[in-house]
Amino acid sequence: MKKIRVLIVDDSASVRQTLAAVLGNDPDIEVMGVASDPIAAARRIQDEVPDVITLDVEMPRMDGITFLRKLMAQKPIPVVMCSSLTEQGSETLMQALDAGAVDVILKPKISAADHLAESGARICEVVKGAAQARIGARKPRAFDLRGQDPAKKLTADAMLPPPTGRAMAKTTEMVACIGASTGGTESLRVVLQAMPANAPGIVIVQHMPEKFTAAFAKRLNSICEIEVKEAADGDPVLRGHALIAPGDHHMMLVRQGARYYVSVKPGPLVSRHRPSVDVLFRSAAHSAGSNAIGVIMTGMGDDGARGLEEMKNAGAFTVAQDEATSIVFGMPKEAIARGAAMKVVPLDTIAGEILRASKRG
Structure with missing residues (x-):
């Protein structure tokens, strides 16, 4: 199988070296070259066009x-933005996503072995997802991480046990659970607006x-009629509100009486992710059952496919985004293959499906 050719563009020699080592350790990826600034990158692209650029x-x-x-105006190529972990940097990266970037990654910390293990696995996965991205539509190295290999795909069992049957009786309130990855920032905007x-x-x-995720939620809140915020542990799930799981933490749906809350906590990578869609969907199967609506959208890999099936088996109404409108059809495709999606629909009809299902509920 042809390797994914990547051009690394960064003014830091140490970051270029680290990214090249991380990506070069993946058998499916080839580092085509490095550049210290966009001018040098433009010259490099004239000679050879990469499959993905990290920028x-x-x-x-x-x-x-x-x-x-x-680049997007002249020669569209999938671009993954690479940034330091700062509040100001996160705001800038929202501009990058608006400008056409497929995804974002954090610069790997060379001095932190644990961080490099997890970030290396994520960087490789993001690059692979970017290579599959339809921008017109809009084996990782086995690191040891506290006894856990990030490349090993843990299931939601790592966070909570499988559902044992249909959840408790229906209430008057419905809750919609949505999972997305590569291409999801723009797709979620369409749904929430x-x-x-x-x-x-x-x-x-x-x-x-x-x-x-905080900057992303803030941006959505400024353009949506509903309230959107980054979730905090114990936040209630209310009508007219959307809660987005904070990066590097799992989010689970919890029911107390007739009300729903979220539990936000750390934990191992599940389906190679934290937060994991599978964890959210399984918690919905546990706590909401037929009171829930499950939606899986564009993204690389299969996170959420198993969880959506568990939601369906617990009585939830389940939806998958179709291939034509998905930037990357990995996650919806896997859910559809499992028979987890009751309906497969284009992006611009997902909001309507959620609203109709909530009224039926």
């Missing part, structure tokens, strides 16, 4: 956002690094 934000001669906009102020409570897992 720093702050660089000499031209910043990454400007280069990204020029279509939601009216009295929409059912929504809980979301979007694969993003920590810090970035």
